Amino acid sequence: MIHNLKRQLKADKLFITACDGANNRIIKAFNHLEPAMQEQPDDPDAVTMELTADKPRLSVPIVTADNHTYGTIHIVHTEPFEPTEEQLMQLQSMAAFIAYAIDLENTAVTDSLTGLYNRRYLHKLFDNGEAPSGVMFIDLNDFKWINDQFGHETGDKLLIQISNRLRSHLRKSDRIIRYGGDEFLICFPQLAEESGIRTVKEKIERSFQDPFLTDDVPVFITASIGVSSNQGVYVSLRQLIANADQAMYAAKQHYKNSL
Template identity: 35%
Template sequence: MVRKLTRQNLTVLLSSMLISFLLIAVMLWLTARERQGSAAELAAVQLASNVAAMLVFNDPEAAQRELAVLGENRELSGLALYTAQGELFAGIAKLPTLQWQQQPIPTEPQRRYRGLEIELVVPVMVRDKAEGVLVVRERLHQLMHWFVRGLLIMSALMVVIYLFAARLLIKIQRKALSPLVALSALAEKVASERNFSLRAAVVDNDEIGSLTKRFNELLKRAEIWQTELSTELQQQAARGDELEHLALKDSLTQLPNRHSFGQLLHKMVTDSLNNKTMSALLFIDLDNFKFVNDNFGHDAGDEVLIEVSNRIQAAIRSDDTLCRLGGDEFALLLPKQVTPQLTEQVCKRLLQQISRPIWVKNAQMPVTLSIGVALCPEHSIDSATLLQLADEAMYQAKRAGKNGYQIYGAD
């Protein structure tokens, strides 16, 4: 037992020291890289300010001299100055000319890390107007050399600290655990047999005796808790089906609720990517539902929701799943054998189903559907993004006059 605990404690100590070492190393590298990146960015911004007038007065030779100064002072792997039209204005002969794809010039310096290099894109501004762009790439090899040397020193210190701490831990632990062997044996027996009715014998009234008394009290409480827990688990098992139903189903329509919808949507997207097939999400909003609630009452609104859900379910395939997200919002998942044409047919079929009169309290309910469609993987391979795109498409359908559908991205 003592050896086992010693091995475990030494393992925990080593693991803690390794984790601390790794965290310190990562933080040290990120901090050092960020500081060098900031220094490189500051130097590039200063250079961009210096060559601004040279760009305006078309003096590439002077600009090249300015670039050469930066190249001598920093560890560069590439440097180039371009005009606002994307033409190379100046560079350094001994350094590769960095390519810059002509695009809208950024208004602020941009910094990207590529392995052991920093790439900077700095606008050359003259009176708040971009006259050109400076592209700089700086190597981090010297920084990495310093970092590796620091890691070696830290590693040596960590080894010395660990050996000293392990030796001290073993000595202290053996001395402290020797009186607890008997109590440990009882604890192992209780743990293996799950018999909390066992009790330890109190030999003396010293600290170990006090610990034994507290251990016996703990066993007594555990025995009581075990009895209560067993009773509670039996009661929960009886209510399990009901709780599961409430957690995953909408109480009004008995459709899968928003929580269940999230799981179903994630599964649909995953299956679509794994099987390399197309699937579709239809975001459905009930038009004029607020008017129904305000003028006919919420009980009439509930009847409308039930009728709409029944009609939609009657119009879809057995593999498709209709969910209620809340209020007057529904979501329809089409997981299999989906094409854009099939999706449009489904939308038209749903609109036709709801266009038939819905009578509640001897009055025809003026409700229609607005449907937004997003396809996976065509529009997105992320569940949350797919839902957002379908929601945006639904609002496009509403703005187009309601009682219609809109596939995301389609005109």
């Protein structure tokens, strides 16, 4: 569909970009003279300059089901062009198809309650061979008591609030995963130094000192946190998680002994 549309429009280039903060990151580029697509353009800066140059262009947004603009399809040509209604419908259908595929992928790797990544996403990281700079394992203390005392609906609302509070202390590049019912895992792709993950840990620990509000009722809860770092030597993601889990378990035992 893409090549036929590009040929019909007599366009020089077709780009598919993804929104990355304030910028548009180019994820696919199609050249009129090349039948194959470039998943990662050889010179992304040059492509970006071409995309932002003052050339005739037609752009169609890629909007997912939750009204999030994932990116844009751009048709660029050296000469002015006017697409027919049929060609415009093809572009819109292409954008809708890409958005549908994104929705399917997000559903597969997203926790339905909190909107965080789920453990399926973690398997994707395993498959990609990723080894982040650091990992943090968080386990809520006495969460079963919250469910027993206030009910599972209140427990779910609390999990959502905790997820949102955790997000507020993380960078966009950090990946937070709902690992289990009351367990969270955070992967930090890049940390300037080993103390960086300790600093984030302290911020999150302090954040649990403030109550969470469920139906206007303040609820206090604490968390046991374990961290592991990949500074200075390569350690696999699985090993980082195991190390953080072990550190979290030690923190949990210390919490229980202090009661």
